[in-house]
Amino acid sequence: MEQTRTAVLDAPRWALRARQAMAVVGVELRKILGGKRIVTVALLAGLPVMVVFLVAIEAPTGAEAQRYFGNIYSVVVLGATVFFGCALVFTHLFRGEILRRSLHFYLLAPIRREVLTVAKYVAGLLAACALFGGVTVLVHPMFMGIVGAGLSVAEMLQYLGITLLGCTAYGAVFLLFGTLFRNPILPVAGLLGWEALNFLLPSGIRVASVSYHLKSLLPVPGPIEQTFGGAAQPPAAATAVLSLLILSAVAVALACYRVRRMEIRYTDD
Amino acid sequence: MNDVIRFEGVSRFYGDVLGVNRVDLELEPGIIGLVGPNGAGKSTLMNLITGLVRPSRGKVTVRGVAPDDPEAFFRRIGYCTQYDGFPLGMTGRRLLVSLLRVHGFEPESANELANAALDRVGMTEAADRPVDAYSKGMRQRIKLAQAICHEPQVLVLDEPLNGLDPQARAEVTEIFRERGAAGAHVLVSSHILHEVDAISDRVVFLDNGYVIAEGDAPGIKGELKQYPMQVFVRSEQAPGIASRLFDLGQVTEVRLHDDGAGLFARTPDADGFFLAFNKLAITEGWRIDSMGTADETVEAIYNYLVVDGAGSS
Numbered sequence: 001m002e003q004t005r006t007a008v009l010d011a012p013r014w015a016l017r018a019r020q021a022m023a024v025v026g027v028e029l030r031k032i033l034g035g036k037r038i039v040t041v042a043l044l045a046g047l048p049v050m051v052v053f054l055v056a057i058e059a060p061t062g063a064e065a066q067r068y069f070g071n072i073y074s075v076v077v078l079g080a081t082v083f084f085g086c087a088l089v090f091t092h093l094f095r096g097e098i099l100r101r102s103l104h105f106y107l108l109a110p111i112r113r114e115v116l117t118v119a120k121y122v123a124g125l126l127a128a129c130a131l132f133g134g135v136t137v138l139v140h141p142m143f144m145g146i147v148g149a150g151l152s153v154a155e156m157l158q159y160l161g162i163t164l165l166g167c168t169a170y171g172a173v174f175l176l177f178g179t180l181f182r183n184p185i186l187p188v189a190g191l192l193g194w195e196a197l198n199f200l201l202p203s204g205i206r207v208a209s210v211s212y213h214l215k216s217l218l219p220v221p222g223p224i225e226q227t228f229g230g231a232a233q234p235p236a237a238a239t240a241v242l243s244l245l246i247l248s249a250v251a252v253a254l255a256c257y258r259v260r261r262m263e264i265r266y267t268d269d
Numbered sequence: 270m271n272d273v274i275r276f277e278g279v280s281r282f283y284g285d286v287l288g289v290n291r292v293d294l295e296l297e298p299g300i301i302g303l304v305g306p307n308g309a310g311k312s313t314l315m316n317l318i319t320g321l322v323r324p325s326r327g328k329v330t331v332r333g334v335a336p337d338d339p340e341a342f343f344r345r346i347g348y349c350t351q352y353d354g355f356p357l358g359m360t361g362r363r364l365l366v367s368l369l370r371v372h373g374f375e376p377e378s379a380n381e382l383a384n385a386a387l388d389r390v391g392m393t394e395a396a397d398r399p400v401d402a403y404s405k406g407m408r409q410r411i412k413l414a415q416a417i418c419h420e421p422q423v424l425v426l427d428e429p430l431n432g433l434d435p436q437a438r439a440e441v442t443e444i445f446r447e448r449g450a451a452g453a454h455v456l457v458s459s460h461i462l463h464e465v466d467a468i469s470d471r472v473v474f475l476d477n478g479y480v481i482a483e484g485d486a487p488g489i490k491g492e493l494k495q496y497p498m499q500v501f502v503r504s505e506q507a508p509g510i511a512s513r514l515f516d517l518g519q520v521t522e523v524r525l526h527d528d529g530a531g532l533f534a535r536t537p538d539a540d541g542f543f544l545a546f547n548k549l550a551i552t553e554g555w556r557i558d559s560m561g562t563a564d565e566t567v568e569a570i571y572n573y574l575v576v577d578g579a580g581s582s
Contacts, residue, residue, distance in 0.1 A: 011373065013340070016340070016373045019370075019373050019375075020371055020372070020373050023367065023370035023371045024371055026367075026370070027356070027367045027370075027371070031356065031357050031358065034357070034358045035358065097356070100354045100355070100357065101352045101353065102352075102355050102356045102357075104321060104348075104350055104352060105355075105356060105364075105368060105415070106371065107320075107321060108321070108343055108346065108348050109343055109371045109372055110339055110340045110341070110342065110344040110372055110373070111340070111343075111371055111372075113339065263321060263323060264316065264322065264352075265283070265322065
């Protein structure tokens with residue numbers, strides 16, 4: 001028994017942290033996929049499939065089909081499934097444990113809180129990417145198949161990339177919300193309003209939005225972009241991707257800072 | 270000295286509410302009882318030791334390490350909290366193994382350590398049932414297993430005997446004794462004062478956020494000059510002795526035992542009493558079977574310091 005303890009202490013720090021992070025990812029994945037919330041998340045993931053079934057029958061064919069799918073993707077997949085799905089998964093990573101009064105088990109473990117935060121984020125990201133990325137690669141060929149348009153693998157991968165980026169960015173922001181607010185519903189609603197009405201804002205302010213960057217990556221402009229997009233030049237793809245990755249890194253770093261200063265006083269929550 | 274828990278001018282406030290104030294303590298290894306009424310600051314003190322809350326002022330170090338270095342600090346600490354929440358959907362065994370994996374143990378070692386801890390708290394049979402389905406006593410035992418499974422040098426236990434039946438209490442206190450004898454710090458807070466008295470090497474008395482006394486029970490009592498100690502004397506001549514005790518001038522109350530073969534005497538100065546009593550006994554030729562102090566218990570000191578309010582004066 002003494003040897004096992006010594007083995008832990010003697011391991012290089014990076015190896016120890018990697019092992020700890022993997023352990024947290026495993027525990028968190030089990031909790032995300034085994035919790036009651038997964039039902040709501042699964043329903044959200046199923047929403048695009050249902051919508052595609054309902055609208056594809058009367059959808060136009062040919063080149064119009066691509067634009068039509070772009071609209072479905074923009075509104076349903078990004079606007080509903082990815083946004084609300086990530087909100088459910090990521091705000092709960094810390095807030096859920098505080099509500100269950102079980103966060104102290106993690107905070108009493110000899111793990112750096114930065115490692116804990118990043119590992120929880122990675123677990124949420126893996127779950128979100130698997131679910132919502134899976135839905136994306138399912139509904140695109142399904143829609144194209146129903147309307148009789150040819151399947152473009154490149155386009156499908158482009159949509160998949162946007163979904164994964166959406167999970168990355170929204171996930172990071174919602175992770176931060178979960179560490180900042182006792183009730184993350186209000187800030188989530190605020191962000192929803194900001195994202196939805198972003199197109200009305202001056203172009204200089206529009207850049208402070210996840211959806212602005214995500215939608216600039218769409219193979220075909222979304223419905224709002226088609227109507228209002230002319231006023232602002234969309235960012236280059238590389239700029240949009242880089243901006244979203246930077247935003248995600250900053251949000252996760254802020255969440256790490258918050259968790260590092262976190263104290264256990266469940267009575268306040 | 271690197272094997273002590275040290276509080277240096279530690280205060281902790283929750284907004285305007287005082288948690289603990291100006292605590293200076295140096296706790297050597299052994300079993301240490303934390304005693305005080307609700308709101309005295311026991312849980313705050315424990316949370317400060319375990320790094321779950323930070324001091325508003327001052328510094329806490331545990332065996333030379335501060336919570337700022339979590340990888341070294343939390344390896345030394347095991348905390349059985351008062352919180353009754355558990356991670357979602359876990360069995361007792363899964364909880365322990367998962368936490369040990371988060372500690373950094375390889376799967377095989379984590380399983381070994383978890384099994385040993387489960388066995389130690391008598392939870393092997395129930396280990397594969399969901400924690401949410403456990404009784405209060407079982408949850409208490411699984412929390413204890415979680416606290417001891419990585420064999421920490423400092424074990425902090427907030428009301429660990431709550432919900433346990435008498436046999437389980439005996440088994441659990443045996444674990445405390447083992448750990449204490451092995452050179453660990455075992456800090457126990459409990460409302461059950463006679464149990465604290467029975468297992469603790471030393472006691473920290475808290476009231477209103479202040480440490481009002483600290484040490485072993487006789488030591489604390491010795492420092493309390495005004496503490497009205499109760500002394501017992503066993504002798505067939507008890508009635509005669511009782512009639513002469515007030516002559517000593519250090520006795521405030523005398524009470525005969527029910528069998529008439531002994532007495533209790535209350536005195537504010539035990540040392541002075543014993544000196545004067547011995548002289549008088551020799552002069553009078555009394556035959557004394559036995560004598561000693563009757564209330565060197567944690568409960569008696571608690572009643573004096575906290576209930577009677579002598580500690581805050």
